[in-house]
Amino acid sequence: PAKYWVNIDGPIKEEYEDMIKKVRLALRDEKVYDQKAISILWKIRCKYDPSAKECSVKE
Secondary structure: OHHHOOOOOOHHHHHHHHHHHHHHHHHHHOOOOOHHHHHHHHHHHHHHOOOOHHHHOOO
């Protein structure tokens, strides 16, 4: 529902994206996330937001 949606824009967006990337990689290292799943989700994120910083370099 819209009442639970949070828009993250401006300077904090880059900090948020960096934090989320670190969490994904930490979960991968702890064997919680599978590398294949991370790759698939990266493709999905970059399809919907190709301007994201992470989309210029493959994880």
